Amino acid sequence: METVIPKTSTVFITLLRADVATLFSNRRSVIISLLVPVIILISWKGMIPQMGGPFALSTAITIGLMAIGLMGYTISISRDRDKGIFQRLRVAPVPGWAIMASRISIQLVMIMILTLLVFIVGFEYDKITLSAQGYLLTFAVAILGGAVYLSLGQLIVGMIKNPETVNATTRLTYFLFIMVGMFGELGALGPQVKQGVHWSPYGSVKLMLAASMEPVKWNNETTTTVLVSLGYVIIFAGIGIKNFKWNTK
Incomplete structure (x- = not known):
C-alpha cells in the first residue's frame, strides 16, 4: 500500500486551524491580554496632556506585546509540551518549523489585533490621532517589538523544562518589566536604572513605538x-531554539 504524505502547505493550514481553535477555547486569557493595555490607556487619560499621546499609546502597546509574547506564547508552549502534544506531532509527517510557524503566526495576528484595538480606543476615548504614515509605521514596528518578546519567551521555554518553573519565571519577568520599566523610565528608581531601562527590551521597544507614531522625530x-531590538531577537531566539526540547524528559 502506498503511503500518501500530505503537502507541507496542507499540514500548515491544518495546524493553523487547530491553533486557532485552541486560541478560541482559551478566549478568556486572550481577552485579558487585550484588555490590560486598553485599561492602562484609559486610566492614563489625565496624563496625556503632559506626557503626550505617543507616550500613552506606546506604553499600552508595549505592555500588550509583553502579555502576548510572554504570558501567551511561552505558557502555551510549555503547557502543550508538558501534555505531550509536541511529541505526538513530531512522530507525524510534520516538519518542526511548521509546528512553530503556526504558533508564531497566531501570535502575530494577536499583535495586529492588539495594535488596532489600542489605536481605536486611543482615538475614540483619548482623542489621540496619528498621521497615516504613523499608523502604518507603528504596525510594522509593533511586529518587531512583538518578535522581541516572542524570542524572549522562546528563550525561557528553551532553557527551562518544568512547566511550573516556566510559569513562575514568565510571570516574574512580566512583572519586573512592567514595574521596573515604567517607574525606571520616569526616573523614579535613579539615573542608572533609567539608563538601563532605556536599552532594555522594554525601553527599546517602547522608544521604537513612540518614534514610529511621530515619524518626523525618528x-x-x-x-x-x-x-538593538534585532540583536535581542537573534540572541534570544538563537539560544531558545538551540536548547528547546520537544518533551520534558
Missing part, C-alpha cells in the same frame, strides 16, 4: 534601538 537613537 533619529539616530531610534535607529540604534531598532538594531
